[in-house]
Amino acid sequence: MVSKQDTRRATISEIAREAGVSVPTVSKVLNGHAHVAAETRARVEEIIAKRDYARRPAKRKQKAGLVDLVFPGLGSEWALEIIEGVERVAQDAGYGTVVSSLNLDGSRIRPWLANLAERKSDGLLMAVYQLDAKQIQRVKSLGIPVVLIDPVGQPGPDLTTVGAANWEGGYSATEHLLQLGHKRIAMIGGREDLQCSSAREDGYVSALRRAGVALDPALMVPGDFSMEAGEAAARKLLELPDRPTAIFTGNDGQALGAYRAARAAGLRIPEDLSIIGFDDIPAAEWVEPGLTTIRQPVVQMAETAVRALLRHLDGDEELPQRIELGTELVVRGSTAPPPRR
Numbered sequence: 543m544v545s546k547q548d549t550r551r552a553t554i555s556e557i558a559r560e561a562g563v564s565v566p567t568v569s570k571v572l573n574g575h576a577h578v579a580a581e582t583r584a585r586v587e588e589i590i591a592k593r594d595y596a597r598r599p600a601k602r603k604q605k606a607g608l609v610d611l612v613f614p615g616l617g618s619e620w621a622l623e624i625i626e627g628v629e630r631v632a633q634d635a636g637y638g639t640v641v642s643s644l645n646l647d648g649s650r651i652r653p654w655l656a657n658l659a660e661r662k663s664d665g666l667l668m669a670v671y672q673l674d675a676k677q678i679q680r681v682k683s684l685g686i687p688v689v690l691i692d693p694v695g696q697p698g699p700d701l702t703t704v705g706a707a708n709w710e711g712g713y714s715a716t717e718h719l720l721q722l723g724h725k726r727i728a729m730i731g732g733r734e735d736l737q738c739s740s741a742r743e744d745g746y747v748s749a750l751r752r753a754g755v756a757l758d759p760a761l762m763v764p765g766d767f768s769m770e771a772g773e774a775a776a777r778k779l780l781e782l783p784d785r786p787t788a789i790f791t792g793n794d795g796q797a798l799g800a801y802r803a804a805r806a807a808g809l810r811i812p813e814d815l816s817i818i819g820f821d822d823i824p825a826a827e828w829v830e831p832g833l834t835t836i837r838q839p840v841v842q843m844a845e846t847a848v849r850a851l852l853r854h855l856d857g858d859e860e861l862p863q864r865i866e867l868g869t870e871l872v873v874r875g876s877t878a879p880p881p882r883r
Contacts (some may be wrong), residue, residue: 560593561586571659583659584652591679605855606662609848610640613669619823620840624669624691626633627844635834635852637664651677659684665851667691667844670736687854687861689847692738702861703873704773704847708738711836711869712745715790717817718871719832720753723879724788724816728761730775730800732792742792742820765796772799780807780815787815787880794819794826797833797876812878822872839867 558568563582570578571586578586611628613621627643632639640663658681660668664682669691676719678701681688686833690703719727729746732739743762750757763778765771779786780803791797797819801811809815811831819826822837846865854861 552595557586557589557593557595561589562670569626578656578660580653580656580660583656587655587680587683588652588861590683591676605664607636607861608638608640608661608663608666609665609851610642610658610663611669612642612644612671613668614643614645614671616641616643621669621838627841628667628848630841631845631848631852634672637852655680655684658686664855665689665848667847667851668693687851688852689861691843702850702863702865704843704845704850704865705738705867706840707866707868708741708839709745709748711820711838711851712742712790713749714741714869715747715820715836716746716749717753718788718873719788719816719818720749720755722788722816722877725755725880726758726761726784726786726788727755728763728779728786728789730763730765730772730779730789730791730796731776732767732796733852739792746790765792767793767795769795769799769802773803774797774799776800776803777806780804780809788877789815789817790818790820792820794821794823794833794835797835798825798829801829801833812876814881816877816880818877826872827874834874834877835872837870837872839869843867 554565554568554572558565560566563586567582568579568586571583571590602702609628609632613624615621629639642654644650655793659782663686666686666688668688671690671693688701690701692705693703693821701803727750729743731743760782761779763775765775772795775796776789776799779789789800791800797817800817804811804815804817811817817833819833819835820838822842826833826835846867850861850865
């Protein structure tokens with residue numbers, strides 16, 4: 543039987559005793575005061591989360607004029623476009639942007655949360671992340687509204703997300719190739735842990751089924767969104783006895799890798815092989831022939847996310863649960879009717 547002592551809410555004194563700090567120190571952490579050592583703050587926050595201490599988010603009496611933007615990595619054109627969109631809107635509204643790279647599974651999350659609390663950022667934008675319940679609780683305890691951009695997995699109902707219509711894009715890419723007369727259409731997928739990857743693949747499968755084209759598992763090869771993965775996957779596809787006449791890749795980087803594989807095999811684009819990508823990065827227009835692709839409104843996604851956040855900070859409206867922006871087929875020179883065999 544569970545006693546009343548076991549189920550009651552922990553007190554600030556008990557949290558202070560367990561953390562080995564004073565009651566005023568716990569109070570400072572609860573109220574978001576800056577003058578607490580980062581390690582001490584992290585230790586107190588961990589105990590607060592463990593004891594499920596119910597508290598009200600700290601009220602922000604004065605805006606800091608800062609928005610935090612966090613990525614798991616900064617080495618992609620996609621990340622640069624997100625930064626461009628966020629900074630454009632934030633600067634116009636008089637906000638500065640703090641950009642950082644963070645692995646949520648690593649040891650850096652504690653000092654990062656402490657620094658976030660100390661600089662009192664007004665809002666947090668997280669790109670390509672999936673937060674677990676404990677991480678959500680930690681961030682929300684700081685009283686900072688959060689918006690996820692192109693999140694991983696299925697975010698909970700308590701978080702606002704902004705993304706593209708990935709299923710629609712996958713469907714449109716495949717439909718374009720079908721309308722050109724292709725039947726042997728391959729797909730090089732993206733990272734399996736990303737929601738956008740599975741949505742694009744689902745769109746591809748749906749378009750084939752609607753057209754009455756049998757799905758061939760040999761034509762579906764996984765990738766990781768890198769150019770190297772695209773090249774390796776395309777080489778594998780082009781070695782099949784009945785090779786594809788067209789390849790749809792999960793992103794433009796993989797499409798550029800498929801270009802290299804096609805040329806290494808002595809194939810012309812699009813005369814011998816059509817290739818279509820996803821994203822419409824600047825290089826898609828520069829390559830020869832220009833890459834047919836699905837334009838993902840990356841900059842607009844970033845702008846939409848920060849605008850929703852700033853409207854919420856101004857008290858104009860609540861944050862919506864989900865915002866989805868449409869994609870667009872951009873036809874260039876890399877797709878054509880299949881060759882006669």
